[in-house]
Amino acid sequence: MLLSGERVRSRLVTKVEEMSGQRVLGCYQCGKCTAGCPMASFMDPVPHGVMRLLQLGQVSRAMRTAAVWMCASCHSCASRCPRGVDLARVMESLRLLILRGGEPKVRPEGLPAELLMRAPQQALVSCARKYQG
Amino acid sequence: MKRVGVFVCWCGRNIAETVDIEALCRQLGRDAPVAWVEDYKYMCSEPGQQLMKKAIAEQHLDAVVVAACSPNMHEVTFRLAAEAAGLNPYRLEIANIREQCSWVHRDRDQATAKALDIVRSMVEKVARDEELQPLRVPVTKRALVIGAGISGMQAALEIADAGHEVLLVERQTYIGGHMAQLSETFPTLDCASCILTPRTAEVARHPRIKLMVASEVIEVGGYVGNFVVRIRQNPTYVDWSTCTGCMECVEKCPRQVPSRFERGLGTRKAISVAFPQAVPYRPSIDAEACLYFTKGRCGICQKTCPVGAVDYEQKPVIHEEKVGAIVVATGYELFPKARIGEYGYGKYPDVIDGLEFERLNSASGPTSGRIQRPSDGKVPKEVVFIQCVGSRDQEKGVPYCSKICCMYTAKHAMLYKHKVPDGQAYVFYMDVRAGGKGYEEFIQRAVEEDGVLYLRGRVSRIFPEGSKLMVWGVDTISGEKVEIAADLVVLAMAMVPSPTARDLARVLKVSIDEHGFFSEAHPKLRPVESLSRGIYLTGCAQAPKDIPEAVAQAGSAASKVLALFSSDELLHPPTVVRVDPEICSGCGLCVKSCPYEARQIDPVSKVARVREVLCQGCGACAAACPNGATQHINFTKEQLMSMIDTFTGPPDGAGRER
Structure with missing residues (x-):
């Protein structure tokens, strides 16, 4: 994976941040979201893994994960996040990006x-x- | 016949569970010299001590054995209590029946028998103990501080402010140490110079601090309270007492060389001051670079100097000074980049270390604080910071954590982003260790506010590709290999002790650990004392630490010195060795066996002498002495033999098995 400033701060990352109202770099990868996610066993990568992809600027890869659609929007992650990141909103914004960008x-x-x-x-x-x- | 009292402690269940206290006391009561036996659940407690004091007075005891824990724990406690009851404290001995008996045995009968032997042997010893008075030695109330970095300066200032004279010795030509090289400091980002220069100025003008720069401690003799120190003042080739600091010489000097202070990123003249705020603000000549010294011509500085201060003939001067206490503050160095092959052996100009980044970022540095990469002066847009280079690496570096790198790397990344907002900063880390007031918050600020991307993993390799440096690393969180085409790479190199520490430790006769850091007397309870009395440690000489910790430790070391200086005399244990000059043959074996230089042969009488205050009472010479002329006071051969006899003598009613 080639990293660059352009990639890490890409238009798509900004878009996700704007839509979700969350800072992806706010997440410090503790994994508490995954630990409590009722759908985590159906996801690959797991919730904090999706956040990590976003931090590394890999938005399109994040959009292709099953996690985005498995997320039940139960907000367990958001209610327990020590950094106040609402991961459910991030997931929602990824779904929206997919839908807006592709075929309904x-x-x-x-x-x-x-x-x-x-x-x-x-x-x-x-x-x-x-x-x- | 002495009247010996024995006081047996249960130590709760620690002793009583394994040793039959009642049987022990019954047996002891039958022994001839034992006039009084008593036991108590906690002898060290206030009632326990009272019971002992009362018995000493009422039973007219003239020697006491306390059968309890190790003398390391409570010998002082009981001796003070005995003294308060009117008994000479050296007439009290501890029989260790806890660490050396109850804790290490299970069989109650055997343990009881052994305890009896231990106590009886001590009864034999104490019956022959002399009454002793501690030796009194005067204190020279003047301290030596070695190293004038932030920690050494702080210690010097605190001792001097308390009213004592301080000799502050610094190897470099300026004071301030590595802190003088820093641009800003974490976690407040205040400018290092702004907080350092008031300190350096205070040191320079303090009436009780005698500053000796370009100087090294080469010999230390004597002992606590009375050290004799030899200091070599190296030549600067400029007479600083006449020099006015006009710097005409520096201006005219034709020779430019890489500056060590700028870590090779900038140049200086062969005659120069290290940096503009240097204290003392006086130039010195680098003889290795100077044309006069290397080629025998030039001499421009001497001709230029309006006061004739340049002196090519200056020689090292040896000073002898008397001090009562020594504070070691020799600081640190960075592990050399050249030892890390996979990051280019220090050969790629755009792979720099943390201190080099400090100079790049410093307003008084070679780029006036603009972030430009060394190779071509371009502003780097992709900057990779790598933590733990050499640290936590037992194969290529050092096994320990250098402690400050997590914080200064976050600081570097943050400062870089402040100066190059469109640039990207990456930090490769293994863990982020940010334990400290405001430290974790500082790291989060770097990530959230300045968008520094933290990648968890080590970098495997750095290699040049065009004008870029390819960085091959990993992000173990996502499990992905990552590649970055970087413009600049900053290595957070491990912190290692100053290269001078090893020699100085030899001179001071204090121990250093396997890495070369000075060893403290106890890792938790005596963190600023060395194992030699009167020698204290502070700053990175002892272990890696940041500025607040180095300053705190300096205050602690200073308070130890002040406590030492608070009395006019020091007490020295009287249990040293003594020589019978009638028997001594002057063979000199004692001189060879003494690790403390406490023994010598009198040049006139040709018999051995003891320098009592240097003697640590180890007993090596007494054991070496072939004819018993040297005897260890209160550990005489007669005493030791009587103790051994007790252990090896015939069994008695206590059921001892042999």
Whole structure:
């Protein structure tokens, strides 16, 4: 991995920081987030590993991790972080970056009319928020 | 016949559990010289001591044995108590039945028998003990401080402020030590000069500090309170008493050489002052660089000097001084870069050490404080800092942690970012050890506010590629190998003792550890004392430490000196050796066996003499003496033989097995 100032302070890192309102360098890699994460065993890398990738400027690699989608947004990490970093917000901003940048995971026009009739409106709104960016 | 009292301590269960105290006391009570036996749960406690005092007075005891723990623990306690009860304190002995008996045995009967032997042998000894008075020696209330870095200066100032004269000896031509080379200090980032120069000025003008720069301690004789020190003042080739410090000579000198103070990053003249704020502000000639000394021509400085102060004929001068106490403050050096092959053997100009970075960053340094790399003067945009270079590396460097590097590396990275905001700073570390007031917060500030990227791992290799330095490292947190094309690399080299420490330790006859740091008397309870009385340690001479710690230790060493100077006489234990001149044949074996230079042959009478205050009572000469002319007071051959007889004599009713 080639490191440089340009990479470490790349536009994407700034973007993640702006969207999440968190400083990625605030994290000192103690691992407490991972230790308490209910989904950590389904993640590779684990939550603090995702933070480390961001610190090293590897945003696109962070975006390709399963962790981003496994995160249940339960905010256990945020409530226990000794450095006050809200990792759940960072995960959310990574999801948003993926969705804004790529193809929407769900197209409302592709959903069966039958489902649209049955599903609660709130579910559709949530779905659009989470998967469409 | 003496009336001996025996006081047996239970030490709670420590002794009583293994030794049958009741049986022990019963047996002892039957022995002839024992006039009184008593036992108590904690003899060292206030009631225990009272019980002993009362018995001494009421039973008219004239010798006492306390059967308890090691004499290292409570010999002083009991001797003071005995003295208060009117008994000569040297008529009290400790029989160690804890460390040497109850703690190391399980069998109660055997342990009891052994305890009985130990106590009986002490009864034999104490019955033959003389009444002694401590030796009294006068104190020269004048201190020698070796090394005028921040720690040495602080010690000197505190002793001098308390009213005593101080001789401050410094090897360099200026005072201030390595702190004079620093730009800013952690964790406050205040300028090192700004906090150092008031101190150097105070030292220079203090009426009770005699400053000797360009000087080295070459010989130390005598003993606590009365050291005789020989100091060699090396020539500066300028008579500083007439020199006015106009620096005309420096201006006119045609010879430029790399400056040691600037660590080779800048130049100076062959006649120069180390740096603009140097104290004393007087020039000196580097004979190795000077054209007059190397080629025999030039002489411009001598011609230029308006007061005729330049003196090429100056020779070293030896001064002899008397002092009562010595403070060692010889400081540190950095482990040489040239010993680390994978980082270029010190050959790449843009791989520098921490002190070099300090000079680069210093407003009075070679670049006037602009961060420029040494090779081409460009402002570096990618700077890699590597911690633990040589430290915690038993293979290539030293096994210990140099303690200050985590903090100064964070400081360097931070200062770099303040001067080059668009640059990137990386720190390779193994652990960040930031124990200190405001230290952890300082590290977090470097990371969060200044965006310093900390990478956990060591750098494997540095090699040049074009105008860049390729740094191959690892980030063990992510498990990734990392590569950085750096413009400048700063190595936080291990701190090692000053190269002069080893020789000085020999001269002072104090011990140093395997790395060359001076050894303290006790790592926790006597951290500023050496094992030789009257010689104290401070600063990095003892171990790596930062400025606040070095200053605190200096204060502590100074207070030890002041305590020594607080009385007009020092007491010396009277249990030294004595010679019977009628028997002594003057063979001189005692002189050879004495490690303290306390023995000599009288040139007139040709018999051996004892310099009592130098004698540490080790007994080596008494053992070496072939005809018993030398006897150790209160450890005479007769006493020792009687003790041995007790152990080897026939078994008695106590059930001793042989």
